[in-house]
Amino acid sequence: MREFLVFQSLWAMQDHRGQNALPVEAQLERIAAAGFDGFTDHFWMPAPVQRLSAAAKALGLQIEGQLFPRTRDDLARALDVIAxxxxxxxxxxxxxxxxTLGEAVSLVESWLRLAEQVDxxxxxxxxxxxxxxxxPFTLDLLRELPxxxxxxxxxxxxxxxxIPVxxxxxxxxQLHAILARSWGFHGRVASCEQVQVGLQFAQHRPYVEMFLDLWQHGIQDWLARPASAGTSLSFTCELGPPPYAITDADGLELTDRWDESLQLKDWIRQVWAQCTTATN
Known part of the structure; x- marks a missing residue:
């Protein structure tokens, strides 16, 4: 049976100053209590990996690890820690x-070979x-690396x-071609000028609807793949603090990102339910 997991980003738990007074364990307790299935965070240093793994296990949460590699060895070292x-x-x-495309292909291909060694x-x-x-460069990369x-x-x-609506x-x-090769999503709504807009403002509704339609297409595409392609799809609510979040003259955010994360969680689960109902 295929499952759909909704994560909350720990980066999104930061306030408008990029801080969070709560320890990680308390943040994860709040995430679990709100009904998320897991969380997303940096995941390559031994001590944080061990701490996050222990906290996730205690709360029954899944982990989406994040890494920012520059070389083959960056990933190799991280996998040794994470495995x-x-x-x-x-x-x-x-x-x-x-x-050049060749430079990108060579590096990403080395990561693909390393990825074969973990489960x-x-x-x-x-x-x-x-x-x-x-x-377009990413689409070229996909064609070179099936x-x-x-x-x-x-x-x-x-x-x-x-990109306008x-x-x-x-x-x-082109966006559908990206979705056809995607095994997970990071969720926020952007406009053609801003990477993260408030979800409830009327002027942003056309972009909200566009993103919901795109995510629905991505979920439907994933569901149509053979079961051997994977049994678990994830979606991370990733509403980041400033400068992603738009602020007023005093540096205060225009929306409550935690409330928006809960709204986004509910929306995407509704999309999943619609997709799975249509395929049954």
């Missing part, structure tokens, strides 16, 4: 600005200022490429 503990999956924000998925995230910064699996954060392409046919086709 004894495990995680739901490891997401790579490749901190590399490749000048959890290793996914490459679509993200600005990373190896996947440019949408085994490459992505973690789709579409907000970076919508903001970075100033309604989606043009070419834009939709």
């Amino acid at each position: 004894p503990h495990g995680c739901h999956h490891l997401t790579l924000q490749a901190d590399v600005r490749a000048h 959890f998925p290793v996914l490459l995230e679509t993200h600005r200022y990373r190896i996947t910064n440019d949408l 085994d490459l699996k992505l973690l789709a954060d579409l907000s970076h392409y919508v903001a970075g490429r100033e 309604p989606l043009a046919a070419d834009d939709q086709q």
Whole structure:
């Protein structure tokens, strides 16, 4: 049976100053009590990995680990630390600005070979200022590496490429191509000018609907894949603190991101329910 897991980002638990007064364990207790299935956090240093793993196990939470590798050895060292503990999956924000496709292929291919040695998925995230910064370049990378699996954060392409609503046919086709190779999602709503907008403002509703439609397409695509392709799909509510969150003249946020995370969790579970009902 296939399952859908909704995570909360620990980065999203920070306040408008980028801080959180609660210890990690208390933050995770709040996440678990709110009905999330897991959390997302940096996951490569021995002490934090051990602490997060112990806390997650005690609360019955899953972990999406995050890593920001620049070289093959960065991932190799991290996998040595993570492997004894495990995680739901490891997401790579490749901190590399490749000048050529060949350079990118060589590096990512070395990561794919390392990923074969662990029993959890290793996914490459679509993200600005990373190896996947440019949408056409990432699509070229996918064509060269048919085994490459992505973690789709579409907000970076919508903001970075100033993609308007309604989606043009070419834009939709390219985003759907990303979703067809994605095994998880990071969730926030972007506009063509801002990477993270308030979910409840009326002026943002067209983008909210566009993202819900895109995530629905991604879920439907994943459900249509063979069961051997995976039995667990994740979605992380990743509403980041400033400068992602928009602020007023005093540096205070315009929305309550925790409340929005709960709203996003409910929305995406409704999307999942609609998709699974349609396939039964």
